[in-house]
Amino acid sequence: MSYLSLVWVELKKTRHSKIFLILLIPVIMMWVPSIINADMNFDLRGIPITPEKNFFIQGFMGMVWFMIPASLVICTVLLNQTERSNKGILKMLSLPINTAKLCLAKFTVLLVLTAAQMIMSIVAYYVCAALVTHTQNYFFILEPLYVCKNVCSIYASAIPMAAVYWMISILIQSPIFSVGIGLASIVPSVLMINTKIWFAYPMSYPFYLLMVAYGRAAEGVYETQIVWLPWLPVAIGITILALAVSCIRYGASERR
Numbered sequence: 552m553s554y555l556s557l558v559w560v561e562l563k564k565t566r567h568s569k570i571f572l573i574l575l576i577p578v579i580m581m582w583v584p585s586i587i588n589a590d591m592n593f594d595l596r597g598i599p600i601t602p603e604k605n606f607f608i609q610g611f612m613g614m615v616w617f618m619i620p621a622s623l624v625i626c627t628v629l630l631n632q633t634e635r636s637n638k639g640i641l642k643m644l645s646l647p648i649n650t651a652k653l654c655l656a657k658f659t660v661l662l663v664l665t666a667a668q669m670i671m672s673i674v675a676y677y678v679c680a681a682l683v684t685h686t687q688n689y690f691f692i693l694e695p696l697y698v699c700k701n702v703c704s705i706y707a708s709a710i711p712m713a714a715v716y717w718m719i720s721i722l723i724q725s726p727i728f729s730v731g732i733g734l735a736s737i738v739p740s741v742l743m744i745n746t747k748i749w750f751a752y753p754m755s756y757p758f759y760l761l762m763v764a765y766g767r768a769a770e771g772v773y774e775t776q777i778v779w780l781p782w783l784p785v786a787i788g789i790t791i792l793a794l795a796v797s798c799i800r801y802g803a804s805e806r807r
Contacts, residue, residue: 557656577618600769624733651798708756714793
C-alpha cells in the first residue's frame with residue numbers, strides 16, 4: 552500500500568469522528584469575544600497600531616498560545632486511541648505495511664487536521680471582521696495576502712510542536728497522562744519567547760511569530776525580525792528527532 556493510500560485510509564477514519572467539531576469549537580470561542588469587545592480596538596493606549604491590525608492580532612493571540620496547541624494535543628491522542636479502542640492497530644500491524652510509513656501517514660493526517668483548523672480560523676476572522684465593520688462603522692477587514700501569510704507562517708511553525716506531541720502520544724499509552732503532559736507544556740510558552748533559548752521550546756514557535764507580526768504592526772512593541780539562526784536548524788532537528796522516535800516506537804507495545 553502506497554503512502555498516499557495510507558493517508559487516505561486514515562483520513563476516512565476521521566469522517567465519523569468528532570475531531571472536526573473539536574477543531575471548530577476553539578475557533579468560535581476565540582472570535583466571539585473579539586466581536587463583543589470590538590470597541591476596545593480603538594483604545595490602543597498609545598500603542599502605534601491600527602485598529603484593524605490590533606483586531607486581527609488580538610483575535611489570534613489566544614489561538615496561537617493555547618487553542619492550537621491544545622487542539623494538537625487532543626487530536627494526537629484521539630488519532631491513537633481510535634485505533635487502540637477497537638484494536639484497529641493490531642489489524643493494521645498484521646498487514647504487510649511498514650510501521651514507520653503508517654506512523655508518518657497518521658502524522659500527515661494530524662497536519663491536515665491542523666491545516667483545516669487554520670482555514671476555519673481565516674474564515675472566522677473574515678466573518679467577524681465583516682460583522683465588526685458593520686457594527687463599529689470602521690473598516691476592519693485586512694487584505695487576504697497579509698492574513699494568509701501570517702496564518703501560513705503560524706501553521707508552518709506549529710509542525711515541530713505537532714511532531715513532539717505526536718511522539719508523546721505514542722510513548723505514553725495512557726490518554727490522561729498524555730493529555731496532561733501536553734496541556735501542561737503549553738503554559739510556559741509565553742515565558743519562553745522572552746528567554747535566550749526560546750528556540751529550544753517548539754510550543755513557543757507560533758506565539759513567537761505572532762509577536763513578530765505584532766512588532767511589525769506596532770513599532771517598538773516587539774522585535775520585528777525573525778531570528779532564523781539557530782531557530783530553523785533546531786526546529787528541523789527537533790521535528791526529525793521526534794518523528795524518528797515516533798516511527799521506532801509506533802505499535803511497539805502491540806507487537807510484544
